[in-house]
Amino acid sequence: MPELLAEDAFAPYGRVIDADFDRSHLINDGRTRRFHALARAEPGEGGEAILSIFRGTPWPAPIEIRMLERHPLGAQAFVPMERHPWLVVVAERPEAAACRCFLARGDQGVQIARGVWHHPLLVLQPMQDFLVVDRAGPGNNLEEVFFVDGDWARIAPV
Numbered sequence: 001m002p003e004l005l006a007e008d009a010f011a012p013y014g015r016v017i018d019a020d021f022d023r024s025h026l027i028n029d030g031r032t033r034r035f036h037a038l039a040r041a042e043p044g045e046g047g048e049a050i051l052s053i054f055r056g057t058p059w060p061a062p063i064e065i066r067m068l069e070r071h072p073l074g075a076q077a078f079v080p081m082e083r084h085p086w087l088v089v090v091a092e093r094p095e096a097a098a099c100r101c102f103l104a105r106g107d108q109g110v111q112i113a114r115g116v117w118h119h120p121l122l123v124l125q126p127m128q129d130f131l132v133v134d135r136a137g138p139g140n141n142l143e144e145v146f147f148v149d150g151d152w153a154r155i156a157p158v
C-alpha cells in the first residue's frame, strides 16, 4: 500500500527533493525564490555527476515488483519535470517483503542514496519526464536482483 512520501519516512533510503520554503531565499532582485541545496550530487570516487532526462512510461497494472536494483558507486536523484504523482519503491534488502512504496506528489523528487535498493522508475501517466542526476564513470554502478520465483509484491492501485 503506497505511503505518502515524506522526508522522515524516506530518510533511511535517501532525501526528498521538494520546494521547502524554509530552505529558500529570494534572489534576482526578488523575482526568483531559490530552494537551495536540497540535495548534493553524489557521483562517488572517480565518478562525475551527470544530468539526464528519463522519459518514463507505465508498467502494466497492477504493478508487480519482481526485482530491485541499486547503484553501489553513487546516488541517483529523480525530479519530475511534469507535475504528476509517481511511485518510488525502495527496500533495505532485495526481497519483496522488504519493499516500501511511496506515492510522490508531482512536485516532489527523491535522491536515492548510494547502494539503496530500489525499483526502476515507476510513473502513473502514459509518459512523464524526469530530470535524473546520477553518476558516470568507471566501474559497475548497477546491481540487479530478480526475486526468486513466487516472491513478489503487488502495489495497491492508487
Ligand SMILES: NC(=O)N[C@@H](O)C(=O)O
Binding pocket: 069, 076, 118, 119, 120, 121, 142
Ligand atoms: N538503469 C537506469 O538508468 N535507471 C534506473 O537506475 C532507475 O532507477 O530507473
Ligand code: NI
Binding pocket: 069, 070, 071, 076, 118, 120
Ligand atoms: Ni536506479
